[in-house]
Amino acid sequence: MKSETLDQLLRDRGDNTSVILATNLTSGEERLIYPADLVGGNGLNPTVADAAQETFRSDRSKTVETEDGPVFLNVFNPPLRIIIVGAVHIAQPLARMAALAGYDVTIVDPRSAFATDERFPGVTLLTEWPDDALASLAPDARTAVVTLTHDPKLDDPALEVALKSEAFYVGSLGSKKTHAARLERLTEAGFGENELNRINGPVGLAIGARSPSEIAVSILAQVTQALRQGS
Amino acid sequence: MSEQQTSPDWQEDVLGQAAEWKSDGVDVALATVVTTWGSSPRPVGSQIAVHGDGKFVGSVSGGCIEGAVVMEALKAIKDGQPRLLDFGVTNEEAWEVGLACGGKVQVYVEKLQ
Numbered sequence: 001m002k003s004e005t006l007d008q009l010l011r012d013r014g015d016n017t018s019v020i021l022a023t024n025l026t027s028g029e030e031r032l033i034y035p036a037d038l039v040g041g042n043g044l045n046p047t048v049a050d051a052a053q054e055t056f057r058s059d060r061s062k063t064v065e066t067e068d069g070p071v072f073l074n075v076f077n078p079p080l081r082i083i084i085v086g087a088v089h090i091a092q093p094l095a096r097m098a099a100l101a102g103y104d105v106t107i108v109d110p111r112s113a114f115a116t117d118e119r120f121p122g123v124t125l126l127t128e129w130p131d132d133a134l135a136s137l138a139p140d141a142r143t144a145v146v147t148l149t150h151d152p153k154l155d156d157p158a159l160e161v162a163l164k165s166e167a168f169y170v171g172s173l174g175s176k177k178t179h180a181a182r183l184e185r186l187t188e189a190g191f192g193e194n195e196l197n198r199i200n201g202p203v204g205l206a207i208g209a210r211s212p213s214e215i216a217v218s219i220l221a222q223v224t225q226a227l228r229q230g231s
Numbered sequence: 232m233s234e235q236q237t238s239p240d241w242q243e244d245v246l247g248q249a250a251e252w253k254s255d256g257v258d259v260a261l262a263t264v265v266t267t268w269g270s271s272p273r274p275v276g277s278q279i280a281v282h283g284d285g286k287f288v289g290s291v292s293g294g295c296i297e298g299a300v301v302m303e304a305l306k307a308i309k310d311g312q313p314r315l316l317d318f319g320v321t322n323e324e325a326w327e328v329g330l331a332c333g334g335k336v337q338v339y340v341e342k343l344q
Contacts, residue, residue: 001261002344006250013246025265025339028313061276063266063337072265072339074276 005030009076016078020052026069033073048073059142079104082223083137085130085158086148087114090173094146094216095123101220108133108158109149131157134165144169144223146203150178156185163195169226171203171219178202200226245289249280249343258283259343260304264291264336268319271334283308291338292318303340313341 005021009032012019020033033052037044044052048071051064061074082098084091087109095105106124109115115125126133130147134157139145145162147155150173159182162170174182179201186196204218205225245261252259260281267275272293279289279297281304291300296318303314319335 001341003250003253006246006253006343010246010250023339023341025313025315028341061265061274063275070265072263074263 001030005032008032013076018056018075018077020055021074021076022048022052023072023074024069025063025072045071077142079142080227081106081137081139081143083108083134083139083143083145083158083162084148085109085134085146085154086151086173087111087116087120087125088148090148090212090215090219092119093213094148094219095120097216097220098223099123101224103144106137108137110154129157130154131161134158134161139165139167141166141168143167144171144226146171146173146219146223148173148203150174152182152185156182156189159186159199160189160191163191163198168230169200169223170198171200171222173203174201176202243288245278245280248288252280252282253343258308260307260340261343262291262300262304262338262340265315265339266337267334268336269334271336273336279304281305281308292336296336296338300338300340307340307342311342311344313339315339 009019009021018035021030022033023030033044035056038049038053045066047064047066052073055062055073055075059075059077063070063072080103082103082105084094084105084107087107091107095107098105106126107115107120108126108130110127110129112127115127139162145158145167147158149155155172159172172179172182182201183196200222204215205221207218209215209218249259249261262279262281264273264275264277273291277291279287279291279300281287281301285301285305287301291297300316303316307314316338318338
């Protein structure tokens, strides 16, 4: 690899830019491919362009055979994100575990007594109203959204933005009863069954979790399942 | 092909370290898992950066083949030629090391120019 290529790769990573490093394993020839290069081809071999498209989407690097030899596509996507609404007790272990699993963590809670650096050292905290915060964070297909306040005033506005987004996971803390009431409110707000079925509620895999840390495990497990198995 | 984890997590910053060594004037090689078959310990895209003195950061296996990869990386640093290495239980005679798990991996080794 050329030093210039490595330096560009590191700059792209710093800028949260998706990029693929394509290396011909026979000749050693290399180039960087950006999503914008796939519109119109930009001189790319069509086989490589198709594979690059798929690699950006799946986030899985792979080697593709071409008439010029095997080309390795190493994909560098920006980190996965998790947006946690509610700087509550469960959010503390969840933020730490999600960071360990590779997520860029943001916590949203307008109640400034909850959202403090002392309780969440090193975590990005937003004290805007959840719908404003969610709208500016713009969840995409590499983002999970979890609401933990079980206060409709805070959770519902966040869910309304999340359900209109491409977020790969939406989860909401609360008992079956709380969740049923939530679904009723969101139905009145105009959401249909398919949209509401996207909400994982009660949140987390059923593993009998009790403590805040255990509940965080069950939530992160369910987020992982949605990411890897698309359920 | 196995699962790819591209998110930066608790693992070492292999590329950042490679760039740092290079800017210090050290010769560096990169080795990358480019294909896997069966059960392999590290996914496609896993990398190590090898310092000219033989030390390295990152991982391309559970420790089974790093030694052999570092040897090849030092050769690549010397002659500047990239190399494509095959490791697997079926290739035990071609290479002195293999993967205990029974998988196969292909590793691309190149000098940072």
